[in-house]
Amino acid sequence: MYDYKLVEGTSYPLFYFITSNGYEYSVSFFKEPTKIKDVIVVQVSIDCINSEDAPKDLCTGKTVFQIILNYLKENDHILAFVCDDQDSRHLSRKRKFTAWYKLYNTSKYDMLNYENYVQEVSKTYYSSVIYNTDKYSKEHIETNYNKHVRSINSKD
Numbered sequence: 001m002y003d004y005k006l007v008e009g010t011s012y013p014l015f016y017f018i019t020s021n022g023y024e025y026s027v028s029f030f031k032e033p034t035k036i037k038d039v040i041v042v043q044v045s046i047d048c049i050n051s052e053d054a055p056k057d058l059c060t061g062k063t064v065f066q067i068i069l070n071y072l073k074e075n076d077h078i079l080a081f082v083c084d085d086q087d088s089r090h091l092s093r094k095r096k097f098t099a100w101y102k103l104y105n106t107s108k109y110d111m112l113n114y115e116n117y118v119q120e121v122s123k124t125y126y127s128s129v130i131y132n133t134d135k136y137s138k139e140h141i142e143t144n145y146n147k148h149v150r151s152i153n154s155k156d
Contacts, residue, residue, distance in 0.1 A: 001063050002063040004067060007026075012028055013071060023054040023060075024050050025048055025060065027067045031077075040078065041078050041148055043079075043082060061096070064100060082126075094128070109132060109133065110131060112142065113126070114126070129141060
């Protein structure tokens with residue numbers, strides 16, 4: 001795992017680390033506006049700052065997931081990872097995030113995967129939701145996250 005640091009002076013939690021190959025990563029968390037009672041949904045963004053094609057590196061996934069788990073330990077939020085589809089690599093991102101979850105998760109957290117088809121734009125969006133199983137039930141997350149996604153889709 002790589003050492004990482006919290007970047008001060010941002011309005012949202014932003015973490016930063018550099019791999020042994022010199023690739024720079026940021027991991028940030030943004031609260032999503034939601035009307036769901038008693039649920040805070042936070043979206044995580046994972047970015048390689050200085051390259052789009054960083055080589056495979058097991059320590060990168062471990063570091064990213066440790067940042068995510070530490071964030072979830074400190075916050076009773078539901079974490080959403082929405083796979084960016086701008087370069088048509090969204091399925092690859094989904095597979096990578098799922099693999100990191102399987103490798104580095106603790107038993108306290110569960111993950112649900114979603115495919116949301118938006119008819120107006122004829123696109124399927126892939127997302128994953130991670131939540132604390134001590135605080136939320138699977139049924140609660142499924143019901144509320146689906147409401148959240150429908151509310152976002154109805155705005156488009």
